[in-house]
Amino acid sequence: MCPVSQPTAAPRRGRFFRIVAAVAVLLALAGYVLVQYISGGGSGPRCTAQSSTGGRYRLSPEQAVNAATISAVGTSRGMPEHAVTIALATALQESGLLNLDHGDRDSLGLFQQRPSQGWGTARQVMDPVYAAGKFYEHLAKIPDYSRLPLTVAAQEVQRSGFPQAYAKHQPDAELLSAALTGRDPASFSCAATKSSLAGDPAAVRAALKRAFGAGVLPTGKSAQPSEVRLPVRTTAARAVGAAAPGTGSVQQRGWELAHWAVANSAALHIQRVSYAGREWTAGTNQAPWHRTDTWRSGAAGQGAAEVRITVMK
Structure with missing residues (x-):
């Protein structure tokens, strides 16, 4: 009678290593997806420009x-x-x-x-x-x-x-x-998740200055350390560059600054942007731009006086 051959350990070791390799690949993929989600790079488009006509x-x-x-x-x-x-x-x-x-x-x-x-x-x-x-x-x-x-x-x-x-x-x-450019109000939003990292108003001011020039910033300090308040005013340059009625107006300038802040919300850890009685907030289920409690009928001119940018605390 021929002896029965004993199974070797090699097949078991092979299966073990294959399982370990598969788990490693899954963990790496999960880590990549998590990093991409946090950075906004791989979670799909999360910002939207939408026109009043539906585009x-x-x-x-x-x-x-x-x-x-x-x-x-x-x-x-x-x-x-x-x-x-x-x-x-x-x-x-x-x-x-x-x-x-x-x-x-x-x-x-x-x-x-x-x-x-x-x-x-x-x-x-x-x-x-x-x-x-x-x-x-x-x-x-x-x-x-x-x-x-x-x-x-x-x-x-x-x-x-x-x-x-x-x-x-x-x-x-x-x-x-x-x-x-602000011509289409409340038309740009980002579905930004609420960051666990604190924002820095100084970084927001520096980015604003680089993009728009030093004239965009107010001369005094904000009353709130976590806020950047931008008085809305037109500039001579914008007035010269006006190509259509309304271009360079105070209201349009305000929405330009507000939309810029929303576009930079993930990069600069911005939590909230308020302008003209409307507000965008990161990490909420509210409409992209919703009416604020302080909005009063007929107060559009008052609400258009400044853009408020609040960073994560």
Whole structure:
């Protein structure tokens, strides 16, 4: 009678290692998803620009910050809304509104500007404020650019190999620019989760100053240490850049600042933004912009006096 062979330990060890490897992969995937959710990068679009006519464009928190920066730099230079639309459509095509550290040859940043072609150093074109400023600088030199089709104006600046590609982004860019320049009130919101990290009003002020210029900040200190209060006023630059009735108005300026704050809410740990009797709050189930308890009929002028930005405590 032949002896019965005993099972070896090798198959068991193989199954054990496969199970361990599978668990490790699952844990790594769960960690990645958690990090992406917290950062806003992988949880899907969480910010929305919605027009009064029903149009809607969704974007990630990172894209929202970049779009708001492009808009702020444009209006602070006195550029009309159409210029902001051209810039946003260009950035949508070139980078998807992401500050890319790579591209074709030495192309970098939101607009894929090339240091070798005189756009600035690699470090400069990776700065969204600088990159947007250079784009507007070149756009302003194009004669009658506001009368040109968007694709033509964008191509005059970019010299792209695919000049017609900008056209497909025009509807989304128009919707974004209407919201971020403040022309369409209460039209930009982010479904930001309430952060466990405290915000810093000084960081909010620094970001505002970089995007809009020093004139955006009040001279005195806020009564509340966790608040940034912005008096709403128009500037000469915005008035010069006005392209349509209402552009550069106090009310529009207020919504521009309020929407900028919401777009930056995840990055700057902003909890609440209040303006003109409406309020956006992070981590709630309320409507994106809801009426506040202090709103009174006929008090729109009083409510439009300042934008209040409250950071996480």
